[in-house]
Amino acid sequence: MRGTTAQRPVLVVTRLDDATSDLVITELNRRDVPVVRLDPGDFPDTLTLNASLGDGGMTGEALTGTRAVDLIEVRSVYWRRPSPYIPAAGDGQDGRWCSEQARYGLGGVLASLPGAHYVNHPWRNRDAEYKPAQLATAVRCGLRVPPTLITNDPDEARRFAVEHRPVLYKPLWNSDYLGPDERALTVWVEDVEPDDLHAGVRRTAHLFQRRVDKSADIRLTAVGSDLFAVRIDGAPGVDWRRHYDALTYVPIETPPDVAAAARSYLDAFGLVYGAFDFGLGHDGQWWMYECNPNGQWAWFPRPLTTPITTALADQLQHPGERYEH
Incomplete structure (x- = not known):
């Protein structure tokens, strides 16, 4: 019993x-x-x-x-x-x-x-970790996704880079990667030019995406029905994760259409939690890059982590009950 x-x-x-x-x-x-x-x-x-x-x-x-x-x-x-x-x-x-x-x-x-x-359930995490599935599901749920190409064809990669310039390269998975000195290396999001795309593209799958003309980045942390959006400013490059010391954070409201689409996305994968990354266009549009089903949030200042902590504790303490914070 x-x-x-x-x-x-x-x-x-x-x-x-x-x-x-x-x-x-x-x-x-x-x-x-x-x-x-x-x-x-x-x-x-x-x-x-x-x-x-x-x-x-x-x-x-x-x-x-x-x-x-x-x-x-x-x-x-x-x-x-x-x-x-x-x-x-x-x-x-x-x-x-x-x-x-x-x-x-x-x-x-x-x-x-x-x-x-x-x-989340570990098998739902696994299902939701594949970026092609993320982007396809995001579009189906009503989120905006920048034009994206996944390919190992150098000619097609160059064609895409010319058509959609400026274009970014993004790793499909953050694999462990060690340098000659055995120190961990990170493959960052980087700008890529058509001339950079040579025969090496043929060796594996690559993700290329049109760079959003953005005014800021947004991290949207979803816990059940609760959404916590934070505007991230100050990044001097395309990948804000490389510049934590330069960043500022401001909580913002999530537009109703984005909120509805994000909740639909979680439901599609059977997730309770998700950390969405968006670019905020100068026209105010939210462009989704990815959703990490197990993304970090503890680096935020305490006023931003406290409501996320509370929402997660509520989920774990009272399974099946809904909370609005």
Whole structure:
């Protein structure tokens, strides 16, 4: 028999160094909501799983180094930034086999907790991470998307760059990439000229997009029915993520048509949370670039993070209830 809702814990699936989760956990602790933090990357060294399945469904528990969580007692799951599964048997074939068994075993259990409310469900996150799917869904839901080309054809890439100049190159996925000194590198959004597009385009898929003639950037953070839009000014280049020290942030209202389209977008992917990036045109139009289903927000100043923290804590504490902030 399950405990009362007040006794049932919120499970936060993330790595230890996750400042975004820390804010939500602190708020849940302030409300006396039980919280268990769990990182699949700790499996199997300091994380033990016992899950049974039969006529009564799933039962069992997960044991961290300090806590135990009853699988059927979890009221909500905040799926944030878990560490990769670690090959317990080394880096060779045996290690890869073990890490895949962990992914499909532990990962499958954590994605199937009976009655739990997910923010977001990991499989919905996965579905919504593909930029071609994001942009196609955005257009279908009524959001404006700049002309975009995804190709490995150098001739078609040059034709697009000439027709839509100025054009940006954007990575389709932020893969881990190390330089010769083993330091992490980031592939940024960059301007691209037709003459830059040579035979190397043929080697993989590339995303090219017409650069928006913008007056500012906008980050729209959606939590359920709540939308928190922030105007971002001060970026000297096309990718504001490279210039945090120069940025200013002002909360703004979301136009009704954008709000309706953003909520339709979340519904299309089955998401509770999404972090949308827009360019604000000089004509006032909002142009969507992407929606990260697990995007960051903790770098904002506290007056901007507080309402987002509150909305997420409400979602996790009271599954299924709607809040307007």
